[in-house]
Amino acid sequence: MTDSQARHWEVELTMLGPGVSEAVAWAGLVVERASNATLTDSAGRDYLDLMGGAGVNLVGHSxxxxxxxxxxxxxAWMIGAHASVSRLEALRGLTALLPPELDRVQFYSGGAEAVEAAIRLAKSATGKFEILSFWRGFHGRTAGALAATGGARAGLGPAMTGVHSTPYANCYRCPLKTTYPGCGLACVDLAREALREQSSGSLAAILVEPVQGRSGNVVPPPGYLPALRELADEHDALLIADESMTGLGRTGAILASEPAKPDIAVLGKGMGNGYPVSAIAASSAVMTAGPFGAPSASSSSYGGFPLAGAAVAAVTRIVRDQRLADRADAAGSEFLALLRELIPERGIVGQIRGAGLAVGIELVTDTRGPLGKRELRAVFDRLLGVGVLVMTGGGTLRLYPPLTIDRDELTRAAQLIAAVLTTWTS
Ligand SMILES: Cc1ncc(COP(=O)(O)O)c(C=O)c1O
Known part of the structure; x- marks a missing residue:
């Protein structure tokens, strides 16, 4: 950070609430412009942007x-949720990419708002009210989404009632101390057991991230999501896949939850590529359930405004025409293989994992506990110093390059990260 950037932040922070994203505050960048995977700061310095606005940069900056x-x-025009060519194109673009059964879309402005809508819709469609979510998951900071989010609730009083929470399939740090595949997905059995013990028999939905983002891009083992699907079916409940972070190609598929056939998919972040738009997608039968489906019962001021439509139409067109899900799959596999080749999983590096272009490098202490905040920040700073901007979460470096990133840039990113991590001494 230059002196002038430090002064800029100082002034902003006299007026801006201090609860800004930690990684953004750590970076302290004052950005002037951006192109594809590169951010340029006010001093003219370029950074490889693997933070991507917390996974928002799907089709490249600008x-x-x-x-x-x-x-x-x-x-042309920008105010009003009237029908428009851009919204029609957005709807056509989304429904063409999504599984055919998710044929109705309702638009919102942010991820948490869409999660709230998904919960309301699940309650409407089932006539029930309980939700099962997972440890260390993240669904947003509004009251209902927060109740389904792991941690982050201290000091905020009682959460929405009826939310159960059981361990996610985090095989690197299995809370049940078992090993896949020998465990036979013991975490799903535990969820089944927990519902048997705790539920009032009114489970409306299981809400799950197909890859847990904030806890460090934790990729569950094969069979986990379909097993949750079965569990939902046992309760005549819906499966809500929160694909805010993973949807529209990020993990190498349009929906990372496709094998589990979700009843509701939550989309956000990359679907607007910077324009604040989110959505839920469901079948007509689910989407029209009352009260959610009643007139005005599920609208929001900006949901489906024409600029949102233009953004989603453009993103879906680019994802489709450039086959970006396939590209993320191929480029992500190469990137992961290169990272694993260059960075041995020892010392500060616990595990390197990923799905498509959502990659996590879990950093650990000498005793393989999660790296503390101070040292994580030191690694973050060192990476920034060599021109690589990353996201963090749960002691993990989280990497979200745009799906349009050049192969050479991915190679350079892997080399720069390797140079920092393999020579790390705190
Ligand atoms: C999986 C998931 N769901 C929901 C949200 C909340 O989205 P927003 O910050 O747009 O409200 C996030 C944000 O990081 C997320 O990662």
Missing amino acids: NPGYVNALHRQLD
């Missing part, structure tokens, strides 16, 4: 097709 579409819509 992607020309996207920018032009938004400019055109801005010139």
